Amino acid sequence: DAGVTQSPTHLIKTRGQHVTLRCSPISGHKSVSWYQQVLGQGPQFIFQYYEKEERGRGNFPDRFSARQFPNYSSELNVNALLLGDSALYLCASRSRGRLAGVQETQYFGPGTRLLVL
């Protein structure tokens, strides 16, 4: 079975531009989360989507947006790029939608490495 896939693998943009990152979850997974990992730090939560609805949002500005499609794939959009947006963007898919009392694990894709010049 294919794991979580992300595209593109690498991307170079300049300040002020817009970027769209894509993620396909593991087959059968309905929940997708996005994380930003700046060099030398742990991943920071950006968004979580389940069944095409936003279910959680981290402490990121409105320049960051996302959506989930009927096939459960997802896009992360970042407008007006800043140098500080340079990072590895990770997508994770999760096997279950409910929280309480249900075993669940999140599986991460290889990430998209974004460099903003």
Place this chain on the structure above:
Amino acid sequence: GEDVEQSLFLSVREGDSSVINCTYTDSSSTYLYWYKQEPGAGLQLLTYIFSNMDMKQDQRLTVLLNKKDKHLSLRIADTQTGDSAIYFCAERMDSSYKLIFGSGTRLLVRP
């Protein structure tokens, strides 16, 4: 508050055991995870433990949880050079979908 802390670096000799430590602050955490990240790669889930457990063993990996002290550890037995990587501890609260990660511990295995 939400905060996960890890030591930055650990160096061990091949064949020895490695112990990577983590402390977290939120007592309502329900799941605690260990992820491995190799250079230029994404995160690989190694193991997880539910908060009502004290210990979990999975082949060479042993996870210990001290809920009173909010301390989590990952022991890798017979550490190999292929275990060299960054190891992240993460917590998930019962009321949230998100994972809170530590800053990672870089493990270097010397031959």
